[in-house]
Amino acid sequence: MASTNTSGGTPIRVGILGASGYTGAELVRMLLRHPNVTIAALTAERQAGKPIAEVFPHLAGYGLPDLVKIDALDWNALDFIFCALPHGTTQEVIAGLPSHLKVVDLSADFRLTDPAEYAVWYGHEHRATDLQKEVVYGLTEFNRAAVATARVVANPGCYPTSSLLPLLPLLSKGLIESDRIVIDAKSGVSGAGRDAKQANLFCEVSEGFAAYGVGHHRHMPEIEQELRGVAGRPVTVSFTPHLVPMNRGMMATIYVRMTDGVTVDDLRAALAARYADEPFVGVTPAGVNPATRHVRASNHALIGVTADRAPGCAILVSVIDNLVKGASGQAIQNMNVMMGFGETTGIDQAPLFP
Template sequence: MANSTSPIRVGILGASGYTGAELVRMLLRHPGVEICALTAERQAGKPMAEVFPHLGQFNLPGLVKIEEVAWDKLDAVFCALPHGTTQEVIAGLPRHIKVVDLSADFRLSDPAEYATWYGHEHRAVELQKEVAYGLTEFNRQGVRKARVVANPGCYPTCSLLALLPLLMDEMIEPGGIVIDAKSGVSGAGRDAKQQNLFTEVSEGFNAYGVGHHRHMPEIEQELRLAAGRPVTVSFTPHLVPMNRGMMATIYVRMADGVTADDLRATLTARYESEPFVNVTAAGIAPATRHVRASNQALIGVFPDRTPRGAIIVSVIDNLVKGASGQAIQNMNVMFGLGETTGLEQAPLFP
């Protein structure tokens, strides 16, 4: 087991995907971590250098199947496995291993709601009761005490960081929230899919999951907790022909007497001591290039022309703050490390 002087021995389950590669990239520079196991079912038996040549210069373990992992030699695992496969894997892990799950399998606290949206029964109901939702800025205590953390989805992270403080302080009305969101193609994963071919996505821009995207119940679950009442949002994701990045343009109705400047002031005060969330000055619109390859989130607030209307623009890197970076942030909290450890890199620009 790890102690105050030895590194945390981690495994990455699903290391051949984009989020797995991002975990490796960032953990290689984490002073408190040793990467001891990497799994990939279809790529098992290959060196990491063959799957991701940009990581070839580093002394990494080879890719193996999950059943080949020596669990007694690990303190923590990151699960970057496809949705629907993770519940049984995590339920079967030894109890000494702490887990950060990047799939959607444990994000919904209600197993019945999970079955409704994912088309099959929850396969680890008892374990679900122990899971902490890992939006770090809003659940540090839960993450600190948990053995299993459900890392939020990229769209929920981008949207919730902008909305939660405003609902908690009753600055906006819970009804009528519209989230118009866009993601880079890496958000669809690395598997070969016709709709993700260059000729299918290049020079185009399209909506998907219209009216029924699986991130809807996750967003509404957390907004409901913040508002203290049911919240239904209008959420539409779009695919943008870029590798990485995410933007949520959010339309809200402000409470009586509240202005866009008040919303900005509330968000600024809430995130003043947060290392990874910042609010832009009046009139400055965040862009995905402002956070690229970093664990940063950037939020801007603008008055709308409609009565009591405001527009909030939130951006993150979908692979970092929207996935692997936030996962490392949660691991740091779980093990009592400095929260920014391994995540200090500034955004890449241009």
Template structure:
């Protein structure tokens, strides 16, 4: 395990967004981390407390443009930049820097699939071969060895943690999986958008990206690896008028002779000893308030009335386990630190 008396000099690229601010909130209580650089293009030159008042008076460096960062003074960077902007930046970083990327730019392993879903060529194809997918509990060895980790999306995290172990154990059918997921508004980012105004979101509930959301190929890519064959899911995301939180209701068909109790037992066994993933007892369905502000994922299993049907309910905080918390977890694994360091807080309630 790394010596926590030697501070890890860390930078956050894109510190003026919600995930950047959440990274700072978590890293400020991490005993092995020193914040060395914070970037923001439009907010460059401002103190962090001006952009996020709750992060003022903490001795943080001012925000700067990416080209003004002294890379030789950093050991690891978190990239919390918009999709489509990260590949070239990461490819141009010094080779000695470790990277945890919170964008979608390195999550898809096939360049052609990336082009199909994101509308432009992958701009760092050689680097893509060195990237590990950072679903920590299910790819810990890959994360440990990687220089660049692609942090999973929030929706994929909520769906893959319950589904992948069941596919690996052949307990559910790969076909016919339905993922009905809901997210708090912070998942849409901090940029001013009409669709995210209070009057547009409050007292409403809507689906978006119906039939063609960019998290679909990421989910299917990882499920394909677990199942050993192609998997096509029906995935629909929804926007819920709350600040943070994510709930995925997942409908599956069990293999012959398998019961919902078997699914629960398999998930319980798979995540036994894991600090951040838990399975609720029979009859208990998790809620977003059970994980708010924490790096935890809770999974419930309920038998469905349809033949061989079961319903999985998975909850995370989209900004923590769905983004910044999982990013810190991956950093801890990459650098040989205790995996829960800095992110071991319990959920906030009420």
């Protein structure tokens, strides 16, 4: 077991399901420095029986448990679960967990509140509809109170996180029009997961830049669901993701039309006011646009606001690390809130540069 408890209390016993993927490895990396956590179990169905160092050599030397199959776990020996399993495999697993376990799910299986909408976008019926009613959507900065009392939290997708952080405050205050939102988003290749896929081979990705999921991507309904909640009416966004030949990082360039009388300075001021007390979200000064390198390997998000040449329009630039604020870092942020720890505990490291 690996523990870094320095708080004087008993650390909680954490299990990571799906520890052999990129988000699982990021969870381990960040939890190793969390003073209130013991990493007590790691699962990986195809890698079961191996030391984690054989799968991720950078995690050698920390006394971590070996990888095992999920059905080999003793749930009574755990207090908290991070579920980093592939999409479509999680619902029945979480529904079958003992009720004493709190869970953050990093897959998409519980993000959509409407099971019928889930079936449309994911191609099969939801397999845990009763549990879905209890799940809280874990965009921490906006659902903090609900996350604090939840047993199961659906961690947001990386694209939705980078898109919603700039859009929700502006839409909720009526500063932008709800029917003129265009999201042009880009992700590093780690966002596609660690499984061997021809499209993700070096020669397929390097020296290129490609759109995918054009016109129909599973993050569309997730983004629209949350925007609909603050707008009070249906919202349809134009969203196109792109794969960029870099390991990690995400940028959403968002085009919006301001409502009558609103200026770009108003948008920037509203975002700055909304995030003034948030530890992980910042707004850049006028004339400064953020870059992915400004948040690399951190749980931070940065938002820039610029006037468009088109009258009454503005351009929002939002950056996160897709594996941290877009996945594992936000998951730990949610765990901290659920367990009553300081929200920044274990995830307050500065960005890595260069």
